[in-house]
Amino acid sequence: MTMRKPGRAAVAAVTAMAAALSLSGCLSTVDPTDGGDPCWAMAEPSSSAAKATTGATHAILIDRSGSTVAEDTADFVPDWARSLRLRVPVGSGDRYLIAPFAGERFLSWPDQALVAPPIRGTATKQNELKQAVTDCIEHSVRETALKKGVSRRTDVLGALHAAGEQLAAERGGAKDIYVATDGYASEGCARLKIGRELSDDDITRIVDGCRAELPRNLRGVPVHIVGIGTSSSKMREASPAAIASVGRLWEALCRQMTETCSVRTGGTTDDAAGPSPQAAPRTSRPERERNT
Structure with a gap:
């Protein structure tokens, strides 16, 4: 078994910004540089801005299964927060529901969605607000953890089905x-062995075998998958060709669920550039994106 070099992507520092913005009527005034709330810029759940929002709703699913975590802090684990950063859009009143998943067919949603404030003012102020929302999402993804007792197995299709149910209950917009997942399901029809390279015939067979298990509640809902092929360093390392084939599989599965899909594969050792706090800097392999 090939083991990867240890490491963990560094936690990004929260950008310092002035808290006394003209939108203070719906924003917290905690200064993030004083160790305050990293989500200081988000609209308060009880505010009129949060209740009246007609912004988009973004469900963000984070793979916390056994192949993406490690007990030893010296081991590399995927930095899903960094994989998602700058890919999740920010708009006035947008709602963000962040939930971890593993091997059970449900998602532990937060009690309250994160709600972006109105993005107004000068171009500089708007950029500051968008940056603050992005920082909050990144922090929240890093803090997302499974409840005790949840299986560490992986069921990506089950998580997508649960997300479809949740979004159906959300108000308009x-x-x-x-x-964010390595794509290696260990439950259900899409079970995969890490490191295996799939042929076109393999992909067709798996997709055909999954038809009865595919979520039917995602039609019209765009699905974006990042990190395919990037597992923790305790797992067997997959070749670039094997990772690319897993990406093609998830493209094919996604096309059976909804009309708009994007699938981004990660590198064989890391899906985010930059040094880790436990190890020397290393070069990341770039991700490749396919849109259908």
């Missing part, structure tokens, strides 16, 4: 799903 555009809706989409972002999934």
